[in-house]
Amino acid sequence: MTTTDFSSAGANAPTNVVLAVENLHVEFAMPDGTNVRAVNGVSYQLNSGETLAIVGESGSGKSVTALSVLGLLRGGTIKRGKIIINGNDVLEMDPVERRKLLGSEIASIFQNPTSALNPLMKVGDQIVETLLVKNRDLTKREARKRVFSLLSAVGVPEPEVRANSFPHQFSGGMCQRVVIAIAIANEPRILIADEPTTAVDVTIQAQLLDLIEMAKLETGASTVLITHDLGVVAQAADRVAVMYGGRIVEYGDVFDIFERPSHPYTGALLGSMPRIDEDVENLEVIPGQPPDMTDLPVGCAFQPRCAVGKGRVLCGTTIPDYSNLPSGQGVACHYPLGEGIPPSLGDNQNA
């Protein structure tokens, strides 16, 4: 289970990989001496120009993975793994070099825009601050021009006036636009958006998703989109990684994942969503609770809630390896859906 090769899951050749996370393990030490293993061997590749969505419920490790990539992890330790950007493992790099690389190549958009901005600084100045990271010799006039064009690019009305406003004078949606302007200011190669639209209303969400997509097209950045909303995934992603219990349980093309989910968790998640576009008679329910990360179940973390694997000896003892299905999807499951194994067969059940 140590080596995971997802290169065949994507259509692009490995040379186009802008970010690769390999077998990442992150632990948090709790005050009572226990360890929370938040991320347990996550691997993924972000190909040039694509949007990779990482979906999962709270505690599944999706944000911790992103924070590790951004070098913003606080309180946790990266126990194992590699994070490769531009062919270099950033975890092995000299801290100064690493900061330079992360500052110029990666940008981030977080869930809460009002706390992402400095409340004591005019938004225009905050954008200038970012611009200066890449270009120390920027003149005042150039900086102003660039700020106005960025603000108008993200749809802030009257940028000349609004650049002199403070974040509290903006609505949540407008703040998130400013955050996006800061994120794209240095034309990063990688954009990490962690629940970028969770805090805003649905009409603003649609505007922001469009904006991120357009910013991506304009700067050519590849995007990692972290979300719990399968609607947002279907709308914005090219490829999807589904996380559960600190692992990626399914990985593949967005159309494949939604049409033919292979992992029982993905399937159940899709069945448990009420739909606005069709009548749902009965919502499927995933029983039980998400796993306690201090005390993960033995074997597959989803096994106690799984309609397929519950009670099966194999699922209750062995963590399933990732394997690539003929369809190109990667799945970590002993009994993937649609593989033709009737739930009653397989191995001896009823523990």
Added chain:
Amino acid sequence: MLESSISVERDGGEVALDSLLSLENIKVAFPLKGKFPWSRESVRAVDGVSLRCEKGDVLGIVGESGCGKTTLANVIMRVLKPTEGRVLFEGEDHAKRTGTRTKELYRSLQMVFQDPFTSLNPVLSAGGNVMEPLRIQRVGNAQERRDRALKMMAEVGLRADQFNRKIAEFSGGQLQRIAIARALVLQPKLVVLDEPVSSLDVSIQAQVVNLLLRLQREFDLTYIFVSHDLAVVRYICNRVAVMYLGKIVEVGPANKILSQPSHPYTRALLDAIPIPDPHKRRPTGEAVLKGEVPSPLNPPNGCRFHPRCPWAQSVCATKSPEIRGLPGGNDHSFACHFPLGETDAIPDLENSKQRNKQ
């Protein structure tokens, strides 16, 4: 047919005696701080809402943040006194209830909040929280209260051994079950649910939504379901009221409004929801509602939606549309000068009326 004609008469009547809850032209204004008393402005959070809720309804109140839906919920709960208008619960005015009548009202009216972490009492155990309403209402003795709370907790899917556990030991989904048990333990007639599943994970959301529906059928409850999640509303509600800037823009049967809305705002709201199917992707940059909700401090003249409305005409900027239904009723009304699909709908209804006369 007979039923619908009764409802038409009832809609035309002054006071609907048999409505469980009826709101009449509710206005709520929150005064803001100003330098001088005469220069003080106020935010009109709810501005002239009339709404009716019948026994057995699951009525959804939907809208974006700041539209006044939670303020309205608080008015219904009699937590907030409306600046104008009347709330009639079982025909009795909220404002005229005093003493024991108020206490009786609170017995039939309960609420579940969005965030169970803050709405439950952390000092009490799970069971203590569920018993609290019984204690306040002086129902039975200690043993009876305990039995009733235990029974209710079993109904919402909690085990008896969890009765004495501290609130901090539960997960969000379980806490929301405790909050639901607390709301239902007095056997209320109307339960106001303010975003009850919004803070829960997707897999837990379905559990709680299904639980709410089962309890509604089992105990013959009436729900007012305040939410911004239209997909959940479509699943759970039979009637929906859509609010925008303190006003109801459209109200009627859920399946009609959430599939063929008459108000452009409802349409825009529906179109903005990302559908969990990549084949139904909304093309980037297309048909999204532009701009943001204007400040309720200074709402636009005329129709409040007109600055963002793709179909707005000049009359929309000057004249505020009255809420009206289509001839023939069907319990669907909207506040729009140029409702969507009206040109198709009216002749159809005219025909059916003609047919009914013959």
